Amino acid sequence: xxxxxxxxxxxxxxxxxxxxxxxxxxxxxxxxxxxxxxxxxxxxxxxxxxxxxxxxxxxxxxxxxxxxxxxxxxxxxxxxxxxxxxxxxxxxxxxxxxxxxxxxxxxxxxxxxxxxxxxxxxxxxxxxxxxxxxxxxxxxxxxxxxxxxxxxxxxxxxxxxxxxxxxxxxxxxxxxxxxxxxxxxxxxxxxxxxxxxxxxxxxxxxxxxxxxxxxxxxxxxxxxxxxxxxxxxxxxxxxxxxxxxxxxxxxxxxxxxxxxxxxxxxxxxxxxxxxxxxxxxxxxxxxxxxxxxxxxxxxxxxxxxxxxxxxxxxxxxxxxxxxxxxxxxxxxxxxxxxxxxxxxxxxxxxxxxxxxxxxxxxxxxxxxxxxxxxxxxxxxxxxxxxxxxxxxxxxxxxxxxxxxxxxxxxxxxxxxxxxxxxxxxxxxxxxxxxxxxxxxxxxxxxxxxxxxxxxxxxxxxxxxxxxxxxxxxxxxxxxxxxxxxx
Amino acid sequence: xxxxxxxxxxxxxxxxxxxxxxxxxxxxxxxxxxxxxxxxxxxxxxxxxxxxxxxxxxxxxxxxxxxxxxxxxxxxxxxxxxxxxxxxxxxxxxxxxxxxxxxxxxxxxxxxxxxxxxxxxxxxxxxxxxxxxxxxxxxxxxxxxxxxxxxxxxxxxxxxxxxxxxxxxxxxxxxxxxxxxxxxxxxxxxxxxxxxxxxxxxxxxxxxxxxxxxxxxxxxxxxxxxxxxxxxxxxxxxxxxxxxxxxxxxxxxxxxxxxxxxxxxxxxxxxxxxxxxxxxxxxxxxxxxxxxxxxxxxxxxxxxxxxxxxxxxxxxxxxxxxxxxxxxxxxxxxxxxxxxxxxxxxxxxxxxxxxxxxxxxxxxxxxxxxxxxxxxxxxxxxxxxxxxxxxxxxxxxxxxxxxxxxxxxxxxxxxxxxxxxxxxxxxxxxxxxxxxxxxxxxxxxxxxxxxxxxxxxxxxxxxxxxxxxxxxxxxxxxxxxxxxxx
Numbered sequence: 001x002x003x004x005x006x007x008x009x010x011x012x013x014x015x016x017x018x019x020x021x022x023x024x025x026x027x028x029x030x031x032x033x034x035x036x037x038x039x040x041x042x043x044x045x046x047x048x049x050x051x052x053x054x055x056x057x058x059x060x061x062x063x064x065x066x067x068x069x070x071x072x073x074x075x076x077x078x079x080x081x082x083x084x085x086x087x088x089x090x091x092x093x094x095x096x097x098x099x100x101x102x103x104x105x106x107x108x109x110x111x112x113x114x115x116x117x118x119x120x121x122x123x124x125x126x127x128x129x130x131x132x133x134x135x136x137x138x139x140x141x142x143x144x145x146x147x148x149x150x151x152x153x154x155x156x157x158x159x160x161x162x163x164x165x166x167x168x169x170x171x172x173x174x175x176x177x178x179x180x181x182x183x184x185x186x187x188x189x190x191x192x193x194x195x196x197x198x199x200x201x202x203x204x205x206x207x208x209x210x211x212x213x214x215x216x217x218x219x220x221x222x223x224x225x226x227x228x229x230x231x232x233x234x235x236x237x238x239x240x241x242x243x244x245x246x247x248x249x250x251x252x253x254x255x256x257x258x259x260x261x262x263x264x265x266x267x268x269x270x271x272x273x274x275x276x277x278x279x280x281x282x283x284x285x286x287x288x289x290x291x292x293x294x295x296x297x298x299x300x301x302x303x304x305x306x307x308x309x310x311x312x313x314x315x316x317x318x319x320x321x322x323x324x325x326x327x328x329x330x331x332x333x334x335x336x337x338x339x340x341x342x343x344x345x346x347x348x349x350x351x352x353x354x355x356x357x358x359x360x361x362x363x364x365x366x367x368x369x370x371x372x373x374x375x376x377x378x379x380x381x382x383x384x385x386x387x388x389x390x391x392x393x394x395x396x397x398x399x400x401x402x403x404x405x406x407x408x409x410x411x412x413x414x415x416x417x418x419x420x421x422x423x424x425x426x427x428x429x430x431x432x433x434x435x436x437x438x439x440x441x442x443x444x445x446x447x448x449x450x451x452x453x454x455x456x457x458x459x460x461x462x463x464x465x466x467x468x469x470x471x472x473x474x475x476x477x478x479x480x481x482x483x484x485x486x
Numbered sequence: 487x488x489x490x491x492x493x494x495x496x497x498x499x500x501x502x503x504x505x506x507x508x509x510x511x512x513x514x515x516x517x518x519x520x521x522x523x524x525x526x527x528x529x530x531x532x533x534x535x536x537x538x539x540x541x542x543x544x545x546x547x548x549x550x551x552x553x554x555x556x557x558x559x560x561x562x563x564x565x566x567x568x569x570x571x572x573x574x575x576x577x578x579x580x581x582x583x584x585x586x587x588x589x590x591x592x593x594x595x596x597x598x599x600x601x602x603x604x605x606x607x608x609x610x611x612x613x614x615x616x617x618x619x620x621x622x623x624x625x626x627x628x629x630x631x632x633x634x635x636x637x638x639x640x641x642x643x644x645x646x647x648x649x650x651x652x653x654x655x656x657x658x659x660x661x662x663x664x665x666x667x668x669x670x671x672x673x674x675x676x677x678x679x680x681x682x683x684x685x686x687x688x689x690x691x692x693x694x695x696x697x698x699x700x701x702x703x704x705x706x707x708x709x710x711x712x713x714x715x716x717x718x719x720x721x722x723x724x725x726x727x728x729x730x731x732x733x734x735x736x737x738x739x740x741x742x743x744x745x746x747x748x749x750x751x752x753x754x755x756x757x758x759x760x761x762x763x764x765x766x767x768x769x770x771x772x773x774x775x776x777x778x779x780x781x782x783x784x785x786x787x788x789x790x791x792x793x794x795x796x797x798x799x800x801x802x803x804x805x806x807x808x809x810x811x812x813x814x815x816x817x818x819x820x821x822x823x824x825x826x827x828x829x830x831x832x833x834x835x836x837x838x839x840x841x842x843x844x845x846x847x848x849x850x851x852x853x854x855x856x857x858x859x860x861x862x863x864x865x866x867x868x869x870x871x872x873x874x875x876x877x878x879x880x881x882x883x884x885x886x887x888x889x890x891x892x893x894x895x896x897x898x899x900x901x902x903x904x905x906x907x908x909x910x911x912x913x914x915x916x917x918x919x920x921x922x923x924x925x926x927x928x929x930x931x932x933x934x935x936x937x938x939x940x941x942x943x944x945x946x947x948x949x950x951x952x953x954x955x956x957x958x959x960x961x962x963x964x965x966x967x968x969x970x971x972x
Contacts, residue, residue: 008872010805010952011582013517020510023586024503027593031499041605045841048609056617060869063583066862070590074859077606082595089603089831094595096497097549100509104556106588106807107513109568109580117575119527120563123534131542154640155851165697180701181667182676190668190676203829204852210827211651211850213699215666259831315853319496321592322855341696343689345575345745345937345946355531364697364850365641366690367801369808373560376552383546386494451831460831466496 008060019063026067027099031082035467038444039083041076048077079447084467085476088449090259090287091394091420091464095319097381101374102321112368115356116348122357125152125372128379129326135384136292136312139305142328144357149332151362152324152371156286157204158364159311159327160253162339164208166309166329167251167280168193169338177338181213194242195251196220198230198265200258202284218247227415228263228453230254236273243277251280254307256300257288260451260460261414262421264288267303275306283310286325290318291395291419294388300418308334317394317420317464318387320378324371327362336361394420397473398463404477410484414453422461423453426484430457439483446476494546505549512553513585517568521953524930525569527562534563565933570953571962574935576745576773577880577906577950581805583867587860588807598854601842602834608843611638611858614865615812621870622778622798625791628814630843635818637848638810638857642772643690644850645797645813646739648825650694652795652815653737653766654679655824663824667699680728681737682706684716684751686744688770704733713901714749714939716740722759729763737766740793742786743774746937746946747900748907750774753789761792769796772811776804777881777905780874786904794820803880803906803950804873806864810857813848822847880906883959884949890963896970900939908947909939912970916943925969932962 011019051073081092112121129150130143142148153159168176172191175184184191193214197205199221209219220242223234239249252274254265267283274281283304289312291297304310311327314320329335340361342351350356360366382390398420405413405424414423426432433450437459440446451458459480463473497505537559567578598607615636616629628634639645654662658677661670670677679700683691685707695705706728709720725735738760740751753769760767769790775798777783790796797813800806815821826847828837836842846852868876884906891899891910900909912918919936923945926932937944945966949959 008869008875011867013514016517016582017510017514019582019586020514021507023589024506024510027590028499028503028506030593031502043605045601045605045836045839048606049613052610052613056621056865057869058871060872061866063867066866074606074610077604077609078594078596079604081597092595092597094592096502096505099589099592100505102592103509103585103589104513106580106585107516108564109578109807110564111567111578111808115531118563118565119529119531120534120560123563124538124560127535127538135542155853157851161850176699176701177696178702180678180704181699182678183701192666192668203827207825207827210663211697213662213667215662215669216664218666321595322597322853339693341689341693345935350531353531364647365643367641367808379542380547380552381497381549383494383543385544386546389494449831
């Protein structure tokens with residue numbers, strides 16, 4: 001710190017104060033002007049890289065140089081997920097309290113891998129995740145004072161992987177972990193663990209089966225009904241087929257709000273099948289879960305009381321910036337049995353007392369950032385009533401949008417949107433749908449993404465931006481309507 | 487945004503500006519006062535939770551309430567990893583430019599899962615990781631314009647898992663992914679994939695083998711020499727034994743700077759064995775890697791030119807806040823073959839052109855934060871000469887500390903510290919060593935952690951704090967010396 005504001009030396013607290021204000025102002029300005037930027041990036045592959053030097057600077061640069069390049073090089077190369085007319089993929093909505101909670105996590109720079117390495121990092125997380133059990137009507141068995149508990153994962157992908165591993169180890173009695181799947185049988189032979197989800201489940205389920213060594217084929221893609229929800233009878237048949245073939249069914253993932261269309265699997269019926277066969281039931285409510293905060297949408301959680309694990313993403317639709325997935329288990333011992341490992345250099349009294357959670361044993365990586373701060377700040381800033389109001393507002397906007405689509409003969413509405421995602425296509429077929437999407441996205445004034453449903457190219461209108469108002473949804477509809485022609 | 491500064495409504499840009507400054511000031515104040523706080527938390531299990539309400543607030547709270555609880559509830563419950571007298575585990579050092587780069591990532595709130603979803607998020611990352619190849623003397627094959635490439639992972643644990651999966655799929659020809667390890671053989675039978683690392687490797691290697699379905703036993707813990715480095719002959723024997731038993735060796739992880747003692751495995755000899763048997767060689771340089779920036783410590787990378795993959799953690803010892811692990815592969819196609827998956831809702835022209843990196847296929851989760859910003863800011867603020875100067879300063883402090891230990895007959899220095907970690911014990915044995923550690927840590931003025939080497943309880947003095955100066959190391963030595971007594 002020889003020279004407090006010169007690069008090469010550490011940035012002094014005083015310099016941090018000054019540059020920190022510049023960055024806060026930059027973000028506030030960005031919030032104010034993002035609506036005027038083109039939603040999608042206007043760059044070709046390699047264009048951003050070509051504007052960056054080929055080598056790291058030998059000498060430090062002033063902070064101003066970074067902010068300049070942020071404006072000139074980075075911003076034109078971004079898709080603006082916080083643009084009020086961003087309707088692609090999923091909302092990924094952030095908010096002031098979240099950004100500032102996350103900033104504090106960066107500034108504190110603590111590690112929450114063990115309780116011991118920062119008790120508050122663990123205990124704030126445990127408490128806030130307990131709060132959400134009550135706020136969303138999740139089973140009390142998920143709470144930390146029961147046998148369960150919640151933990152923040154980076155994503156629903158990782159949550160699904162952890163749940164699958166817990167199920168794999170429960171069914172192999174830990175032999176998957178010790179001897180591996182090729183030798184986990186009672187006789188030292190292979191064990192063919194099988195898992196199930198619907199053909200509309202998120203791709204992370206197949207990926208989890210690949211990573212966990214089950215194989216992608218062993219994550220059975222169970223048939224869906226006309227609303228793209230899992231058919232319980234097809235699930236039952238698949239399980240029985242695998243049992244008859246000597247395989248070991250272990251895990252079912254039901255989806256509450258699929259990625260493509262927000263389809264909601266019939267959890268009560270699925271849960272009954274899981275119970276009959278002793279299978280681990282995981283619920284992936286990554287995108288739709290937050291709606292359960294609202295009493296009028298609490299029904300999406302019907303049957304969740306039977307789940308062994310559950311997750312939803314505040315970083316999708318609860319004003320909390322990425323990464324923040326809330327993952328719950330009914331039996332935390334099963335999770336820790338699958339993921340726990342204790343080397344000497346991490347031994348400590350608190351761990352040995354058994355009185356604390358060491359969250360490193362609840363996840364894939366060892367290190368942990370203080371992610372609970374941002375979630376805590378969001379819950380406190382908005383309060384439950386605030387969150388409910390914003391969620392209900394998004395759903396109302398989606399209903400208005402669905403009404404326009406339904407009333408327009410040039411478009412076909414796909415099902416009734418249960419929440420904040422509207423799926424529709426052009427009546428003239430895939431080519432017309434693709435053309436409409438490309439045309440509206442090319443204006444830069446809006447961004448939607450697509451999927452395929454029943455083999456047809458479908459546009460997805462996902463409404464959940466923090467600063468998305470009726471005017472933005474109306475403008476999007478006007479663009480789509482103009483592009484539809486005919 | 488009906489009322490711009492009232493909770494329940496969204497925090498307006500104006501309110502964000504004001505509260506953002508409060509938070510920046512809070513962090514600057516924290517930087518200035520952290521040296522006066524007790525390094526370790528002063529709380530018992532459950533104490534922090536007991537100070538938090540049992541239920542989420544129904545109504546939003548003012549931002550001031552959160553900052554108040556941060557001071558009153560959170561800070562006393564933290565271990566202060568940024569305290570200049572924090573010498574535990576690993577440095578985890580952060581810095582102003584990193585915190586502000588990370589703040590911008592939160593504020594922009596973009597997703598880098600696909601190139602398409604924010605091209606700059608991908609291309610800044612690719613470029614900055616290319617920079618580091620040159621800056622650290624890594625093989626040019628790791629660069630994006632060769633067949634390789636770098637990607638930011640959350641941690642070295644995840645990097646090791648991804649490397650192991652790539653190796654598993656290379657050796658099974660993709661059948662591990664498709665049919666699972668219990669049926670990946672040519673005949674549809676099991677394949678017993680085996681991996682190797684030293685008995686001093688990080689626990690994440692065993693965990694990766696558990697997750698990947700190989701089984702913990704199949705991550706062979708190869709014997710180490712008197713300096714705790716892997717014995718290449720023992721590795722060769724283990725491989726030959728597994729081959730003779732019909733198993734399929736696939737992967738070796740060599741460590742450059744083990745967690746316990748910074749031991750450096752003999753990579754050239756290990757690489758030769760890997761080449762002879764066609765095994766994937768991964769190098770885990772999580773903690774020690776940054777030292778290779780300095781020409782005088784570049785030797786730690788001897789043999790890395792033969793590696794298939796490599797990782798090091800800027801979030802450990804390069805002033806970049808968690809999470810930031812830099813992971814490189816020689817053959818990016820092998821990594822993508824192991825982790826790639828493309829559902830319809832993510833299809834896009836750029837991906838299909840083959841001209842872009844979609845980093846979701848280089849990692850376990852799907853979502854990605856713009857983590858490259860903080861690393862880019864750190865490299866630009868310090869410049870390579872600045873980083874080298876700070877790393878060399880930490881190593882010089884460690885040498886001074888080792889000199890004190892060596893000269894003091896009450897302590898035994900364990901080996902010569904190659905870099906910034908000094909291991910030592912009390913000459914009177916484990917009980918005395920444990921007592922010394924507990925006594926100095928209980929003062930709250932310093933924190934060290936421990937390990938076991940050759941069965942003996944050993945203190946670890948890890949020197950790498952951003953604001954750690956000679957005075958802090960001297961004070962730690964004075965405390966240790968006083969606690970040693972006799």
